[in-house]
Amino acid sequence: MNRNFRIPEPFFILSQAMRSAGFRLPVLVEGTSEWCFRWVADCLEQLQTDCIDHQVLWFSHRAPDSAWRLAENRVHHELGREADYLVFDGFSGVNVDALAAMSGALKQGGSMFILLPPLSELPEFEDPFYESLAVVPCTANQVTHNYLTRLAGILSSSRQVVRVRQDERYIFPTHLPEPAKATYWICNNERIQPEPLSESGFAITPDQQEAVQAVLGVLSGHRRRPLVLLADRGRGKSAAIGLALKALRGKEKTIAVTAPRRESVETLMRFADPDQSAYVTFYAPDYLLDTLPEADLLVVDEAAAIAPDLLVRMLKHYSRVVMATTVRGYEGTGRGFEIRFQKLLDREYPGWKRLNLIEPIRWQPGDWLEDLINSALMPSGNAVSATCDPGSVEFSELEYESLSEAELGDVFELLTNAHYKTRPADLRTLMDGSNVRTFILKAGAQLVAVAMVAEEGKLPTDLSHRILQGQRRPKGHILPQTLAVHLGQEDALQMRHWRIIRIAVQPFWHSQGFGSQLLAHLRVKAEKERVDTLGSVFSANCQLLSFWRRNNFHLLRMGYTRESTTGGYSALVVQALSEYSAPIHACAMTRFSEDLPRNLTDVHRALPVDLVLQVVFMAAQQSAVNVSLLSRDQRFLSDYLAGYKTYENGSASLFRWVWYWLWNRLPHWKTVAEVPWQTFEVVILKVIQNRSWSEIVEMMELTGNKQARKQLKEALSQLTTIDIESEYK
Numbered sequence: 001m002n003r004n005f006r007i008p009e010p011f012f013i014l015s016q017a018m019r020s021a022g023f024r025l026p027v028l029v030e031g032t033s034e035w036c037f038r039w040v041a042d043c044l045e046q047l048q049t050d051c052i053d054h055q056v057l058w059f060s061h062r063a064p065d066s067a068w069r070l071a072e073n074r075v076h077h078e079l080g081r082e083a084d085y086l087v088f089d090g091f092s093g094v095n096v097d098a099l100a101a102m103s104g105a106l107k108q109g110g111s112m113f114i115l116l117p118p119l120s121e122l123p124e125f126e127d128p129f130y131e132s133l134a135v136v137p138c139t140a141n142q143v144t145h146n147y148l149t150r151l152a153g154i155l156s157s158s159r160q161v162v163r164v165r166q167d168e169r170y171i172f173p174t175h176l177p178e179p180a181k182a183t184y185w186i187c188n189n190e191r192i193q194p195e196p197l198s199e200s201g202f203a204i205t206p207d208q209q210e211a212v213q214a215v216l217g218v219l220s221g222h223r224r225r226p227l228v229l230l231a232d233r234g235r236g237k238s239a240a241i242g243l244a245l246k247a248l249r250g251k252e253k254t255i256a257v258t259a260p261r262r263e264s265v266e267t268l269m270r271f272a273d274p275d276q277s278a279y280v281t282f283y284a285p286d287y288l289l290d291t292l293p294e295a296d297l298l299v300v301d302e303a304a305a306i307a308p309d310l311l312v313r314m315l316k317h318y319s320r321v322v323m324a325t326t327v328r329g330y331e332g333t334g335r336g337f338e339i340r341f342q343k344l345l346d347r348e349y350p351g352w353k354r355l356n357l358i359e360p361i362r363w364q365p366g367d368w369l370e371d372l373i374n375s376a377l378m379p380s381g382n383a384v385s386a387t388c389d390p391g392s393v394e395f396s397e398l399e400y401e402s403l404s405e406a407e408l409g410d411v412f413e414l415l416t417n418a419h420y421k422t423r424p425a426d427l428r429t430l431m432d433g434s435n436v437r438t439f440i441l442k443a444g445a446q447l448v449a450v451a452m453v454a455e456e457g458k459l460p461t462d463l464s465h466r467i468l469q470g471q472r473r474p475k476g477h478i479l480p481q482t483l484a485v486h487l488g489q490e491d492a493l494q495m496r497h498w499r500i501i502r503i504a505v506q507p508f509w510h511s512q513g514f515g516s517q518l519l520a521h522l523r524v525k526a527e528k529e530r531v532d533t534l535g536s537v538f539s540a541n542c543q544l545l546s547f548w549r550r551n552n553f554h555l556l557r558m559g560y561t562r563e564s565t566t567g568g569y570s571a572l573v574v575q576a577l578s579e580y581s582a583p584i585h586a587c588a589m590t591r592f593s594e595d596l597p598r599n600l601t602d603v604h605r606a607l608p609v610d611l612v613l614q615v616v617f618m619a620a621q622q623s624a625v626n627v628s629l630l631s632r633d634q635r636f637l638s639d640y641l642a643g644y645k646t647y648e649n650g651s652a653s654l655f656r657w658v659w660y661w662l663w664n665r666l667p668h669w670k671t672v673a674e675v676p677w678q679t680f681e682v683v684i685l686k687v688i689q690n691r692s693w694s695e696i697v698e699m700m701e702l703t704g705n706k707q708a709r710k711q712l713k714e715a716l717s718q719l720t721t722i723d724i725e726s727e728y729k
């Protein structure tokens with residue numbers, strides 16, 4: 001320790017005022033890397049004399065060996081724990097995901113030390129995080145500095161940040177926060193003085209008490225009336241749910257809890273089941289839907305970070321559901337969740353209830369650190385108008401150097417609300433990604449639609465060889481690598497591709513053609529820049545696949561593994577823009593179509609029936625592959641329907657007959673939405689996907705194998721009577 005080091009007296013005065021107000025203090029330490037680290041280390045050592053048991057959470061490559069660290073690859077794994085002090089070392093990389101995650105761990109009255117170069121030098125800082133933004137052939141020193149320029153402006157203009165500078169100048173806020181007003185919290189119908197929320201649950205805010213009663217009401221009230229809890233971080237949402245579940249202990253209730261990751265529910269589980277008596281069980285989202293365990297109540301925490309398709313399936317299976325999410329979260333956004341889900345809930349579950357938790361529990365309203373983090377990581381946009389003149393819409397590319405804060409907020413909010421999983425790091429990618437460009441549609445000053453596009457391809461020859469040999473998988477370049485490695489189109493590595501990372505339209509203007517209009521503009525722009533392929537990779541569902549098909553994109557691949565949070569399979573769609581890419585796409589389409597029937601019996605056995613039909617519909621329409629029958633296949637079908645043969649005697653013949661029928665007749669429907677997929681369900685499950693009879697009984701909720709076999713025969717008989725070609729052609 002530097003024995004000459006002394007913390008300035010105004011810092012102690014301000015710290016005491018922050019504790020009295022229930023606020024948290026951001027402290028910006030500016031200087032060289034070595035000086036900043038030494039100052040913070042000396043400061044913490046001196047502070048330790050006043051608070052021997054203080055907890056310090058570090059994000060730094062230079063943290064002491066015995067320190068509590070937030071690892072760069074585990075930034076969400078310390079959620080639920082609390083710290084007295086935080087150290088965010090920007091010289092280890094301005095990782096905004098880590099900045100956001102650790103800020104929620106700071107107790108009221110605590111301080112967060114942020115180590116950075118002098119703000120005047122920050123825009124030109126060689127940020128180690130640039131390595132993650134650089135995509136070949138770009139290097140880290142070629143990445144733009146738009147985000148750090150913006151951050152420097154926010155920090156320098158803030159009046160709620162202590163600035164500690166290497167020239168020994170301290171800049172303190174010109175005002176002190178007011179002491180927290182004495183309020184009363186309610187517990188067991190009695191008024192009590194406010195105190196930190198204890199794990200025993202003796203003191204809870206009025207918001208939390210209402211949330212506890214609402215959760216219990218889901219279990220005691222009418223079925224099919226889900227509860228949606230929305231809150232910013234620090235509002236005690238997880239604790240309130242946990243306290244409600246704890247009240248059910250010993251009442252012979254089975255409770256299932258799911259979330260994007262187990263760490264997300266550590267606080268909830270600690271309050272609900274401190275003794276780990278196992279009446280509350282955690283399931284990963286994909287495992288929950290695979291096994292469908294019995295539960296009197298299902299709790300879905302951080303629901304905004306789970307794909308909407310999975311949430312819909314949970315709501316359909318479980319009759320009593322509580323969904324909770326963080327409004328401004330770091331793996332998803334509650335605002336987008338509410339926008340996407342409100343129509344569904346209003347239509348399918350008219351008795352659903354929404355509850356917002358407003359009052360912070362771990363710090364006071366107006367907290368300085370919360371305000372700073374929200375400003376730095378979640379720019380706010382303008383209010384969205386419900387009216388728009390389609391004829392006035394203009395297409396343009398964003399230039400972040402000239403973008404106002406409100407305009408940036410418009411873009412980021414729209415992308416965030418339209419996507420189930422958005423992180424603060426996405427803002428840095430949006431502003432500084434070396435291969436990322438952003439295009440928009442605007443009607444006057446109103447943002448209508450936005451698309452993030454990644455430029456890919458044109459890879460060096462030596463790197464291409466190593467990719468094909470399985471020795472390298474450079475980040476980015478998803479389209480060319482997928483075409484080359486998975487679809488055998490090696491020349492794709494040398495071509496230019498634009499991959500649409502995200503595309504979003506304002507919710508007020510969905511289904512009015514603005515998304516298609518934006519794609520049309522992108523195609524024209526890409527063609528002018530001599531791009532070979534326009535494409536996208538996304539978690540597939542029927543609605544999305546249908547959108548891309550309507551815009552003349554071809555389906556070239558379905559992923560083989562499910563993503564644990566989405567529960568879905570990725571899809572690759574492309575559109576050829578040059579004479580060089582067209583034959584490559586044709587070859588890839590042929591390969592995909594030829595492999596599809598085999599894949600549906602193996603790696604794609606778990607695809608939902610409606611998605612199978614959509615995939616076959618698209619593949620058959622876009623491919624020149626011919627599917628034929630053997631002469632004995634029709635004879636076996638006739639014998640099977642007449643009861644002369646069993647399914648097992650000729651399952652191969654039935655497979656060929658059904659595949660022939662699907663391939664040659666399904667494309668004559670105008671859209672898959674017109675297909676009576678219930679008729680096909682048992683046929684797809686058994687004949688195409690080779691599901692066992694017991695699986696089919698469980699999935700279709702049948703009485704047993706006998707009923708399953710009967711329904712299969714009836715469905716096949718019905719298929720023989722449907723003459724789609726003459727009706728729809």
